[in-house]
Amino acid sequence: MADRTLSFSIFRYSPNIPGDKPKMQDYELQEMPHMTLYMALNKIREEQDATLQFDFVCRAGICGSCGMMVNGKIKLACKTMTKDLKKKITLMPLPTFKLIGDLSVDTGTFFMEMNKKTESWVHTSKKFNPDIEERMDNDSASKIYEADRCIECGCCIAVCETVNIHPEFQGAATINRVARFILDQRDERSPQQYFEVIGNEEGTFGCVGLMACDDFCPQEIPLQLQLAFVRRKMLKAGLGFKNL
Numbered sequence: 001m002a003d004r005t006l007s008f009s010i011f012r013y014s015p016n017i018p019g020d021k022p023k024m025q026d027y028e029l030q031e032m033p034h035m036t037l038y039m040a041l042n043k044i045r046e047e048q049d050a051t052l053q054f055d056f057v058c059r060a061g062i063c064g065s066c067g068m069m070v071n072g073k074i075k076l077a078c079k080t081m082t083k084d085l086k087k088k089i090t091l092m093p094l095p096t097f098k099l100i101g102d103l104s105v106d107t108g109t110f111f112m113e114m115n116k117k118t119e120s121w122v123h124t125s126k127k128f129n130p131d132i133e134e135r136m137d138n139d140s141a142s143k144i145y146e147a148d149r150c151i152e153c154g155c156c157i158a159v160c161e162t163v164n165i166h167p168e169f170q171g172a173a174t175i176n177r178v179a180r181f182i183l184d185q186r187d188e189r190s191p192q193q194y195f196e197v198i199g200n201e202e203g204t205f206g207c208v209g210l211m212a213c214d215d216f217c218p219q220e221i222p223l224q225l226q227l228a229f230v231r232r233k234m235l236k237a238g239l240g241f242k243n244l
Contacts, residue, residue: 004031007083008171009090009119010052011190014101037085038066041103051228053102061218064153067094068103074155074216094158096167107154111160114174118197123189147180147226148217156213156223162206169206172223174198174214179226182233182244191244201232
């Protein structure tokens with residue numbers, strides 16, 4: 001299939017350019033073996049249109065920068081092979097987030113605020129000693145790692161119907177982040193402290209359960225299970241249980 005000519009219809013609009021208006025712009029590109037969507041976009045920018053805006057850093061599905069809508073579905077450009085797509089490819093920016101230009105959106109502000117709100121660090125009264133490693137059983141470490149695989153790409157936020165209706169909803173990424181610290185035995189926060197962060201309609205109780213986040217997470221983090229886990233914990237905290 002590497003001899004195909006790919007036809008791209010790409011959303012173009014730069015809100016910072018006076019007079020610019022949203023439009024779809026067409027490009028054609030000869031497909032190469034093992035070509036990813038990121039490679040195709042980079043080739044278009046290098047050879048056809050240097051003004052095309054899209055985000056990337058690592059090119060390996062680690063940084064989470066290249067999320068976009070590909071033929072109506074949320075994907076990472078660097079993990080999407082063109083051979084798995086039809087010859088006609090339509091690209092749109094991630095919804096929900098502020099548009100920077102073309103396919104580039106501002107996910108950074110959301111995740112910066114998320115990390116501030118959830119206080120994404122281990123809260124402990126112990127003085128740090130770099131010479132002593134604090135032991136943790138394998139099962140606990142594996143559960144923390146599962147949540148820590150989030151690359152903050154914003155795909156779960158972009159597909160979330162609740163976020164699109166109620167922008168104040170914190171979304172699956174935030175709930176997953178809280179789950180990570182609830183699971184961490186080193187974190188000394190009380191159930192009530194977690195409840196104040198996530199135990200409300202803007203947090204775990206605001207989810208309507210459509211679970212598009214779980215379907216489209218490129219890391220395949222079990223966000224449905226994380227939501228259920230945190231929701232149970234917050235229900236107990238709301239009822240006054242001292243131990244989660």
